[in-house]
Amino acid sequence: MSQTQSTRYPPGHVRDAILAVMSLSGSPLSVKEIDNRVRQVLGPTPTSSIRSYLRLNTPELFMREARGKYAPRHREAGGPASADDEQPHWQPAFRSGNATLFHADCFDWITRQPDCGIHGVVTDPPYGLHEYTAQQQEKMRSGKGGVWRIPPSFDGNKRSPLPRFTTLTRQQLEDLRAFFFVWARLLLPKLVPGAHVVVASNPLVSYIVSSSLADAGLERRGEIIRLTMTLRGGDRPKAAHDEFPEISVMPRSMWEPWLVYRKPVEGRVQDNLRRWKTGGLRRPATDKPFGDVIESAPTRKAERQLAAHPSLKPQAFLRQVVRAVLPLGEGVVLDPFAGAGSTLAAAEAVGYASMGVEKDPRFFEMAKTGIPRLARYKVRLNARNDQAR
Ligand SMILES: C[S@@+](CC[C@H](N)C(=O)[O-])C[C@H]1O[C@@H](n2cnc3c(N)ncnc32)[C@H](O)[C@@H]1O
Structure with a gap:
């Protein structure tokens, strides 16, 4: 051939x-x-x-x-x-307020859910599929090799490890494409029409995730730009800093794309809103539409101490996004890659019901304490990043 x-x-x-x-x-x-x-x-x-x-x-x-x-x-x-x-092999293991967290593989869990039961998804999936494998997690925990790297300290603060997506091979990128296609295909029937699906990504792989979600049948509705210093890129050529002091190998990334998709609506948006309570995005205030650029500081140390997940997303940002995905404030928000439960905590904080799935037993345990603590965490908002103002 x-x-x-x-x-x-x-x-x-x-x-x-x-x-x-x-x-x-x-x-x-x-x-x-x-x-x-x-x-x-x-x-x-x-x-x-x-x-x-x-x-x-x-x-x-x-x-x-x-x-x-x-x-x-x-x-x-x-x-x-x-x-x-016939036999689900997970337990509805943990409840905190209106949040329910399952210890399972989300592909398996999703296939067993009833159709049309989920009203919105906000999730931060593994970008490269191997960074959350047991082998790569072990390398990260021992600080040696693998896809995780420790960025240089910043403002005198020790940084959390970051996955290094430039190391992904062509085959791994192809794996990523198949992963998101299959994930979205399984998810689609479980969503109510008009449900929004918001997926965190990064500028190196977002084009793949995005096309897979669209190929699977979700409708693209834009991107939310999380304006944040990610500490990715910007470095001089490895081992040749002195020779090329004015060169960066790639741009220093200062934003993170959150892809916005929707299950197609039934009829007009107003019909869909009446029947399914979904189809639009909740405004921060009646005179202010939800905007697609959100200023967001990196997750603060105080927050990371409540739940030490290497990819913990900040409550100040998540609460704005989670609030927006249930336009009438009714229904259930799902995070199928829940990590330490920051999406579920954000849902709790804004008064929504939520479900989450996490397959790693250590992160699942972390989320049990993390969800209630993060839900109580008082966010520091400023005039520019608070959409509710
Ligand atoms: C990027 S992290 C999410 C972190 C989360 N946003 C937080 O703030 O804690 C992705 C999570 O998905 C989990 N994961 C990976 N594959 C999974 C799967 N198939 N089912 C459920 N969880 C999975 C990983 O263990 C990891 O905790």
């Missing part, structure tokens, strides 16, 4: 075809069977890309069953559910 032939179909088509042939089959299929059927759907398709999607989406979407056969986890279009599918 030549490279030209292999790029005839955008990646979404290969994934769609794999999902379709698996869902339509009543029994698990071998790679060869999947390969043949996908070719029937799409015409000539590189076996390597089919194999790579199967490998990557296991265990999120496909289960590898005995004798190298694959079956979809999510059997929307029929096919008998296995006994395992």
